[in-house]
Amino acid sequence: MIQLKVNGKQYEVDVPPDMPILWVIREKLGLTGTKFGCGAAQCGACTVHLDGQGIRSCISPVSRAIGKEIVTIEGLQASLSKPLMDAWLEIDVPQCGYCQTGQIMAAAILLRENNHPSDEDIDNAMSGNICRCGTYQRIRKAIHLAADIKRSAT
Amino acid sequence: MKQSGSISRRQFIRSTALTTGGLIIAFRVPAGIRKITALTESNLFMPNAFLRIGADDSVKILLSHCEMGQGIWTSLSMLIAEELDADWHKLQVEHAPADTAYYHTIYATQRTGGSSSLYSEFERYRKAGATARYLLVQAAANRWKVNSNECRTENGYVISGDKNVRYGELVQEASALPVPADVPLKDPANWKIIGKQKIKKLDSPEKINGKAVFGMDIQIAGMLTAIVSRVPVSGASITKYDEAAAMAVPGVRQLVKIPTGIAVLADDFWAAKKGRDALKVQWDLGEASHINSDSLLTELRARADKGGIAATDVGNPEEMFAKSKYKLETEYYQPFLAQAPMEPLNCTVQLSADKCEIWTGTQTQTDDQRAASQITGLPINKVFIHTCFLGGSFGRRNITRSDFVREAVEIAKATGKVVKTVWTREDDIQGGMYRPAFLHRFKVGLDANGMPVSWNQISVGQSVMTGGPFEKVAVINGVDMFSIEGMHTAPFVKNIKDQKIELNTPTWPVLIDNWRAVGLSHTIFAMESLINEMAHAVKKDPVDYRRMLYKDAPRLLGVLNLAAEKSNWGTPLPKGRGKGIAAYEAVASYVALVAEVSVSKDGSVKVHKVTCAVDCGLAVHPDGVVAQMEGSIGYGLSTALYSEITFKNGYVQQKNFYNYPILRIHEMPEVNTFIVPSNEKPGGIGEASVGQMMPAVTNAIFAATGKRIRNLPIKKVNTGTA
Ligand code: FES
Ligand code: FES
Numbered sequence: 007m008i009q010l011k012v013n014g015k016q017y018e019v020d021v022p023p024d025m026p027i028l029w030v031i032r033e034k035l036g037l038t039g040t041k042f043g044c045g046a047a048q049c050g051a052c053t054v055h056l057d058g059q060g061i062r063s064c065i066s067p068v069s070r071a072i073g074k075e076i077v078t079i080e081g082l083q084a085s086l087s088k089p090l091m092d093a094w095l096e097i098d099v100p101q102c103g104y105c106q107t108g109q110i111m112a113a114a115i116l117l118r119e120n121n122h123p124s125d126e127d128i129d130n131a132m133s134g135n136i137c138r139c140g141t142y143q144r145i146r147k148a149i150h151l152a153a154d155i156k157r158s159a160t
Numbered sequence: 161m162k163q164s165g166s167i168s169r170r171q172f173i174r175s176t177a178l179t180t181g182g183l184i185i186a187f188r189v190p191a192g193i194r195k196i197t198a199l200t201e202s203n204l205f206m207p208n209a210f211l212r213i214g215a216d217d218s219v220k221i222l223l224s225h226c227e228m229g230q231g232i233w234t235s236l237s238m239l240i241a242e243e244l245d246a247d248w249h250k251l252q253v254e255h256a257p258a259d260t261a262y263y264h265t266i267y268a269t270q271r272t273g274g275s276s277s278l279y280s281e282f283e284r285y286r287k288a289g290a291t292a293r294y295l296l297v298q299a300a301a302n303r304w305k306v307n308s309n310e311c312r313t314e315n316g317y318v319i320s321g322d323k324n325v326r327y328g329e330l331v332q333e334a335s336a337l338p339v340p341a342d343v344p345l346k347d348p349a350n351w352k353i354i355g356k357q358k359i360k361k362l363d364s365p366e367k368i369n370g371k372a373v374f375g376m377d378i379q380i381a382g383m384l385t386a387i388v389s390r391v392p393v394s395g396a397s398i399t400k401y402d403e404a405a406a407m408a409v410p411g412v413r414q415l416v417k418i419p420t421g422i423a424v425l426a427d428d429f430w431a432a433k434k435g436r437d438a439l440k441v442q443w444d445l446g447e448a449s450h451i452n453s454d455s456l457l458t459e460l461r462a463r464a465d466k467g468g469i470a471a472t473d474v475g476n477p478e479e480m481f482a483k484s485k486y487k488l489e490t491e492y493y494q495p496f497l498a499q500a501p502m503e504p505l506n507c508t509v510q511l512s513a514d515k516c517e518i519w520t521g522t523q524t525q526t527d528d529q530r531a532a533s534q535i536t537g538l539p540i541n542k543v544f545i546h547t548c549f550l551g552g553s554f555g556r557r558n559i560t561r562s563d564f565v566r567e568a569v570e571i572a573k574a575t576g577k578v579v580k581t582v583w584t585r586e587d588d589i590q591g592g593m594y595r596p597a598f599l600h601r602f603k604v605g606l607d608a609n610g611m612p613v614s615w616n617q618i619s620v621g622q623s624v625m626t627g628g629p630f631e632k633v634a635v636i637n638g639v640d641m642f643s644i645e646g647m648h649t650a651p652f653v654k655n656i657k658d659q660k661i662e663l664n665t666p667t668w669p670v671l672i673d674n675w676r677a678v679g680l681s682h683t684i685f686a687m688e689s690l691i692n693e694m695a696h697a698v699k700k701d702p703v704d705y706r707r708m709l710y711k712d713a714p715r716l717l718g719v720l721n722l723a724a725e726k727s728n729w730g731t732p733l734p735k736g737r738g739k740g741i742a743a744y745e746a747v748a749s750y751v752a753l754v755a756e757v758s759v760s761k762d763g764s765v766k767v768h769k770v771t772c773a774v775d776c777g778l779a780v781h782p783d784g785v786v787a788q789m790e791g792s793i794g795y796g797l798s799t800a801l802y803s804e805i806t807f808k809n810g811y812v813q814q815k816n817f818y819n820y821p822i823l824r825i826h827e828m829p830e831v832n833t834f835i836v837p838s839n840e841k842p843g844g845i846g847e848a849s850v851g852q853m854m855p856a857v858t859n860a861i862f863a864a865t866g867k868r869i870r871n872l873p874i875k876k877v878n879t880g881t882a
Contacts, residue, residue, distance in 0.1 A: 033379065036379065037370075041503070042376060042504065049822075051502065095364055099368075102503070102552040104503045133826050134824075137794075139791045140794025141787070142794060142823075142824075145825065
């Protein structure tokens with residue numbers, strides 16, 4: 007049995023320690039907002055926060071999360087999720103939508119660290135996240151807008 | 161004289177409609193829906209298959225088409241909401257079940273494809289809304305004992321004088337009224353939703369917060385996950401595999417041989433994946449073991465030398481070529497491509513003695529039903545398809561043989577288990593159904609003005625339509641019209657008096673199928689590269705030259721001029737930069753792109769800006785059109801720069817995004833899109849601008865460096881001496 011803390015809740019799961027966090031949260035905890043895109047740390051669809059760090063959950067064994075806290079799209083704190091989601095809706099970013107939760111989880115780290123990201127900051131923070139539908143231009147706009155919203159709220 | 165090859169996408173649509181019995185407007189409410197809602201039927205108004213209005217004022221729209229990012233969740237709903245005068249904020253949208261009531265108005269099966277959803281439903285969905293509104297007004301008029309023409313509707317209310325009533329309150333009375341055979345539609349001057357800028361996508365909120373349900377998210381009690389070992393070629397057989405090693409993986413429950421390979425069933429994805437890895441299947445690829453990308457171009461060329469079946473053959477192009485002032489001989493090569501949708505394929509099947517339930521993201525519900533029925537022996541109406549959101553498709557979920565659904569049903573049948581197949585990214589990249597590799601070779605003669613007067617062409621590549629549902633209309637006298645889509649019908653080709661366009665169609669065992677824009681995904685690159693080479697040969701500016709070529713194609717000329725104007729074509733650029741243009745008709749729309757690029761010393765290409773002009777007729781959801789242009793430009797750029805599936809001894813060499821790269825955010829150009837205001841019939845959008853992007857980039861590279869790219873992908877420009 008492995009003890010896990012996810013989105014503020016305590017769980018006990020019966021899985022092998024090498025099972026990636028992605029499959030534990032999706033299949034055992036039913037938190038399906040985090041997506042499987044490549045399984046090889048290439049696309050960022052599976053991005054979650056582990057003790058506040060953005061990680062690729064598809065290649066991170068669940069053993070790595072013992073004693074730490076996982077945050078998924080379902081549990082992202084409002085101070086980050088609200089400006090991001092408002093901006094994402096205003097710019098109407100999603101197409102198929104499959105990559106978008108991973109994009110937002112990556113953008114949340116950027117926004118937490120950087121109140122006023124430049125285009126270059128956005129490139130650096132977001133180039134690990136693939137959007138096959140090509141919504142990049144809107145992702146960029148939405149991050150700038152989210153930063154504006156966040157700055158005016160504080 | 162022979163002109164078998166004169167079919168365009170527009171004509172294809174028309175001829176498909178003819179062979180399938182014409183326009184179908186089915187306003188029957190499917191039995192399945194009645195059953196689902198039987199308990200609340202008295203609280204529900206169901207004027208037709210597409211709409212349910214609840215006593216709680218909810219307005220539920222059932223989509224016959226599937227949402228895969230192209231935006232029909234919103235644009236089709238706009239059509240209904242407009243005519244219904246519904247409260248936009250109360251709309252709920254669902255994928256319809258599989259049922260004949262939802263057959264495509266042209267294709268006569270339930271199908272999403274060819275960028276046809278919006279224009280094929282433009283009448284039917286508006287009628288569905290208008291019919292409901294008519295009945296609600298009638299019900300209110302009866303209640304108030306006034307004439308229905310004294311009533312108007314607004315935002316979910318019927319209003320007459322100082323009286324008003326919510327739609328939800330009229331549900332029972334409206335349900336009792338006879339449904340009229342036909343109702344008038346709004347005057348477009350009164351539209352409040354169609355064509356308006358401010359409409360936001362209805363599926364965005366759930367796609368942002370993680371609640372949207374994709375096929376991958378389906379979980380059913382007792383379900384096992386299946387991962388299959390398979391190869392992307394036909395005629396292969398399994399020679400050896402390690403059953404014991406796979407079964408030894410904790411959580412692995414069962415192995416089963418199916419027509420496509422061996423499936424490993426396990427408690428969860430991770431166990432199934434480990435089991436499949438342990439299986440170490442060895443294949444005898446048969447014929448396919450001779451497929452090598454190294455020799456592919458040589459083989460395509462050898463076939464081009466041999467000739468093929470004539471799609472057009474008029475006059476004497478050889479003689480005319482000899483007499484021409486300018487002569488061009490050139491060829492363009494494009495490789496096999498994977499669609500690589502973001503969500504890997506998956507399909508969940510629950511099979512019992514009397515029914516088969518399927519959850520998946522699919523573009524082909526009727527084909528899937530037929531495949532499942534054939535495998536299980538159940539009647540078609542006992543196969544239930546629950547269409548989930550598609551995490552992208554680009555044709556991969558529009559497969560003539562329903563490959564991934566068929567496979568999941570086979571596994572469910574063979575094991576008796578509730579099963580969800582999951583494809584890994586490696587399975588996706590190596591799983592076939594590729595855009596076929598193509599070679600287009602030209603020998604073109606131009607007159608003193610630069611107009612083509614002699615056209616000799618041979619195209620070589622596998623046929624996508626052969627063996628599929630559209631073979632009868634798309635493959636004419638052995639010529640798959642999609643292999644030369646938009647070439648023989650181009651405005652400057654179709655009237656050339658001396659021309660011969662031939663097609664050589666190999667029947668290789670590589671599994672190929674639909675890929676975004678189908679034929680146009682490779683034909684536009686060849687044509688728009690060639691046009692630039694023609695312009696260069698006669699020393700004309702590429703835009704001016706196209707103005708001459710497109711002089712009798714006003715809508716194409718319109719987007720060409722708009723893109724040139726908005727991109728400041730002709731104004732000097734910083735040193736090292738170049739602009740390239742490409743303009744083409746695609747899926748009943750017209751798109752011109754201008755790309756601005758620079759090439760660094762090491763040959764890597766940077767696309768800085770793209771200006772897009774689009775004439776898609778009436779733009780029902782303008783921001784959705786803009787979004788599709790942006791996305792397709794990214795998709796096209798990815799293809800131009802990187803995309804290539806290669807084979808070695810029959811095996812695919814690419815595995816995952818590290819060697820099948822996809823464009824990333826820092827590589828995305830700034831895109832500015834301009835929509836031509838138009839009241840023409842709506843055209844397609846999802847595939848309208850992919851094909852133009854590749855030549856816009858390579859033409860810009862030529863402008864910047866003088867290097868002509870004739871083979872894709874570009875990867876890097878050879879910046880050494882030519
Ligand atoms: S699924 Fe983890 S990075 Fe792609
Ligand atoms: S929205 Fe489809 S992959 Fe990003």
